Amino acid sequence: MRDYGLLASIAAVLAVPALLVRPWPQPEQGWRLIDRVGGSLAIGLLIGRLAALAIDDPGSLTSLADLLVIRSGVDFWPGLAAGLAWLAWTERRAGQHPPALLAMVASAGLVGWAAYEASCLLRDGCPGPIRAIGLRPDGLVERQFPVALVVAAAAVLAAWLLDRARHRALPNIDTILIAIGSVALIRSIASFWLPRVGTGLTRQHLMSLIVLLACIAALTAVRQRRTLNAS
């Protein structure tokens, strides 16, 4: 039997935000957006996979077969950075303002990420610490607290709050930084509960903390500069 959990997860990343988008974009604009977001996702997966290989197994970088097996690991942050850079580049190439597009898709992106996390139900049964309340992944005896479902709920909440803030004229750059910072914050907190081998911070946890600090620093700098310019 083939396991289609990962494929279903990727489909959910695109389908769930698309279902929630209101108002629906005009057909021409909608296709353009789907094209760019789809391209961004593909680039993100490719770069995330390359980063994972470069860090974990540099000897496989020249092997196309190894590169294509994304199931073997995709580094989240390099993938996200590449996906956003691709989106920004295509927008600039079309003569548009990249921050406007990135801010526009920020909430939808958070919902897409939430969909991916929630689809752990289809992949690995949502592992977590052993608790009295939780799910019991196939074959396991103890119930495990489904950290990924809590992450998904937190991401949806962050998307909703960001959407409300956008309607109150939150600037584009702030929207982008808050969206990325929210992901970093949620991942940083969740990483404390996620099961890991051995002790110490995982690479993903460390990267999330670095990104979180970078977002806070950038947001502070942007706001300070805005205040200085205003005065």
Place this chain on the structure above:
Amino acid sequence: MIVIAAVAIFVVTRPVSTPVFVADGPAIEAPPAGALTDLSADEFESVLVGLRGRPVIVNVWASWCAPCRTETPLLERTAQAHQSDIVIIGVNSRDQRAGALAFMDEFDVTFTNIFDSSGEIRGRLGVRGFPSTYVFGADGALRTTVVGGLTEQRLASIIADVTA
């Protein structure tokens, strides 16, 4: 909401795979760690019988398998971190011995590995793809099977479960 409801129904109603493999035979000692020992399927089962009392993770791998390259360092780290409470056994199958040894050397594998030259072990375990991981409880019963690459979270949660 329809998508979420459909997913929930699928998760709740999907059949749970039932493990069938049961190791049988006289107990024998596990082969030395770090080596690649040629064993028959019967001998492999006897090794598992001999290890009853501790949870055992059997990982079926091959040097040509891409996810195995990602998984092996994780298994090595696990073997080091859980030396006292679990046993990890690699089963190299559908592979060349020289390639397997080079692979083990590349990743500095120190846990026990068995060379399944005839493919008998693979057949007895019912391997459906590479890599495949079989988790046995301390009582020797097969608890769960993972086909495909293991993530650190998944492996750690399985270990937490079998050692709880």
